[in-house]
Amino acid sequence: MKPVAIFRHAPTEGPGYFATFLEANGVPWRLFAIDASEPVPADHDAFSGLAFMGGPMSVNDPLPWVEAECALIRAAVRDDVPVIGHCLGGQLMAKALGGHVSRNAVKEIGWGDATVDDTDAATAWLGDFRGKASVFQWHGETFSIPPDATRLLHNAWCASQAFVLGPHLAMQCHVEMTPEMIATWCDSWEAEVAGLPALPPAVQTPAQMREETAYRLPAMRELANRLYGNWIRGLRRD
Numbered sequence: 001m002k003p004v005a006i007f008r009h010a011p012t013e014g015p016g017y018f019a020t021f022l023e024a025n026g027v028p029w030r031l032f033a034i035d036a037s038e039p040v041p042a043d044h045d046a047f048s049g050l051a052f053m054g055g056p057m058s059v060n061d062p063l064p065w066v067e068a069e070c071a072l073i074r075a076a077v078r079d080d081v082p083v084i085g086h087c088l089g090g091q092l093m094a095k096a097l098g099g100h101v102s103r104n105a106v107k108e109i110g111w112g113d114a115t116v117d118d119t120d121a122a123t124a125w126l127g128d129f130r131g132k133a134s135v136f137q138w139h140g141e142t143f144s145i146p147p148d149a150t151r152l153l154h155n156a157w158c159a160s161q162a163f164v165l166g167p168h169l170a171m172q173c174h175v176e177m178t179p180e181m182i183a184t185w186c187d188s189w190e191a192e193v194a195g196l197p198a199l200p201p202a203v204q205t206p207a208q209m210r211e212e213t214a215y216r217l218p219a220m221r222e223l224a225n226r227l228y229g230n231w232i233r234g235l236r237r238d
Helices: 017-024 064-080 089-096 120-128 179-186 191-194 206-233
Strands: 004-008 029-033 049-052 083-086 101-116 133-141 149-152 160-165 168-173
Touching: 004 017, 004 191, 017 029, 017 206, 029 179, 049 064, 049 089, 064 083, 083 089, 089 101, 089 168, 101 191, 101 206, 120 149, 120 160, 120 191, 120 206, 133 206, 168 206, 179 206
Parallel strands: 004 029, 004 049, 049 083, 083 168
Antiparallel strands: 101 133, 101 149, 149 160, 160 168
């Protein structure tokens, strides 16, 4: 089986639990460290699927790799090679597929809930999983839902938490988190909230994040397992 290509855009925003899930299910993967100036592959032929991780930059920034990744996403979607995006990765997918990325009304940082939409797509991806799901957030921008895609998750602070399009999944939230990743991200919390006149309800403190991790993480794993499990079923096996 060809590997899944995983694109990392910041050293602290690696694949986390996503890689653990792939390995547990016998799916090989290869990391492309875009943050270390590794070039974006010219095509998807060597891969069974494409995964795009997060990052502190915006897809609207004039970065040379943004359009290269968007072009790769469009080609993969055209050829039914499954694509998955986490936060920045989801925004890249939205941009590539005709949506737009803009500032969210508020920042979301830390643990929160996302509500599953009542759609056939939600049933196909999540089965009987309904209601609110625990997710981790760390974003100030958001994406619109591209043409022909279907929203999968939403919440009060960000209307577009995830969308699906055939075998492709884009998420604004982070379901790949590990305790180690959360601890590392908390080191940048003060810089992230600098300039805010007050902490909005959607922003947790590092202490709150650490306190909730023990019971939130297992709940998020259930959501991640369903999403990732459905996604890998579409991987190319040739």
